[in-house]
Amino acid sequence: MKQKHIVLVDGSWVGHHPTYIKTFIKILLGAGYQVTVLCPAPGEVSLWVERNVSLEQCRFKAHDFSDHDPWFWRYIPNKIRKALLSLARWFHVSQSLKKLVSSTEKPDLVFFAWLDSYLSGLSPALLIDWLFPYFWSGLYFHPTHYRDVKNNGIVRKKLFSLTSRLIAKSKWTTSVAVLDEGVLSKLHSSLPGKQVILFPDFADEIPCDDHCRLAREIGERANGRKVIGLLGGLSKRKGLLTLIRTVEQSGERNWYFVFAGVFLEKTFSKEELTEINIFFNTPRDNCYFHLEKIPNDAQFNAVLNACSVIFAMYEDFPHSSNLVTKSAAYGKKVLVSSGGYMEEVVRRYNLGEVVHTRDIQSTIGALHRLTARNSSHENMSGMEEYAKAQSQKKLEKVLLSLVETSIDRATSIAAQ
CATH class of the missing domain: 3.40.50.2000 (Glycogen Phosphorylase B;)
Incomplete structure (x- = not known):
């Protein structure tokens, strides 16, 4: 039986990003999936996998990828810039995937470890679907519009709600994960027909350095x-x-x-x-x-x-x-x-x-x-x-459930 192929995407490599990607890799490889990673540090990730995961080499690949934002974009008005950056990033990751996989061997699921940088209320779902014709899911870190935040007026709420609408309307979206239990029910209501899963707010579980x-x-x-x-x-x-x-x-x-x-x-x-x-x-x-x-x-x-x-x-x-x-x-x-x-x-x-x-x-x-x-x-x-x-043990159960149900949903949509 052909192994299911998962692609993990993260264009940033600061703060929690390396921990998240490495943890996702270990869980997915341990469950028997073929895993490809697009990230800014493929050498570091490959070495980490070699030292921490026992597997056949053909089941894992890492490729260089980052969110390159041209310097001149800072002079474009904020709302327009976010929409253009969103489109550019979808196009960039799509082109990267096309270089790695053939049209007959599309990945079963693409998972964005930091979905936020791909979302904009002004990016139309139809255009995103055309730019990125792969089934996808992702971890939505900051669904700010579901929290009462400073200066969150009617216009801002409307723009943010459009951000969720991109997830809701895209035919390639299978699911979305969040860390904030307090927004779960509201996000469920905003995304009819899409699976919404609560991820634990996990951290690395590396022992202290006794000689620090x-x-x-x-x-x-x-x-x-x-x-x-x-x-x-x-x-x-x-x-x-x-x-x-x-x-x-x-x-x-x-x-x-x-x-x-x-x-x-x-x-x-x-x-x-x-x-x-x-x-x-x-x-x-x-x-x-x-x-x-x-x-x-x-x-x-x-x-x-x-x-x-x-x-x-x-x-x-x-x-x-x-x-x-x-x-x-x-x-x-x-x-x-x-x-x-x-x-x-x-x-x-x-x-x-x-x-x-x-x-x-x-x-x-x-x-x-x-x-x-x-x-x-x-x-x-x-x-x-x-x-x-919030443990990694809890994450393993939740992540594998998301992947399995997302692939089942993708298979069902593809068969229609």
């Missing part, structure tokens, strides 16, 4: 103080300014603050950058700065494990973050902003505290409660329950 220099230094310099960590890309969205102002206003001597990750300067205004640079360049005995990428997942996990509280006060961001999953897996309390998915799961599973975005005094109060609180059995059981619900 960063984690060791943090422990030594904290010297018994409670460690509050902002980890990953240090951007405006991640609440960097809020934590800086919290450090300056708290006066708490039993706290030690960790800033570890790439400093994303372009996300701030000139005035904000001045404030941030003054802070970073002032000698402090209660802060640890590592303003570059943490080398790998094992070291990232070691740094996270060295913290007492994980600072995850995202600004104007109502979606999920697998940083909450990682924190729960390591038994670390989190501090998140109110509004959206993260508030809902933190409250439901008792994972930490919730405060209003940019409210410094409330942030200080929440940190006092978090650092004074002992880890009770009730707190730990909530963390364990949440980590289990």
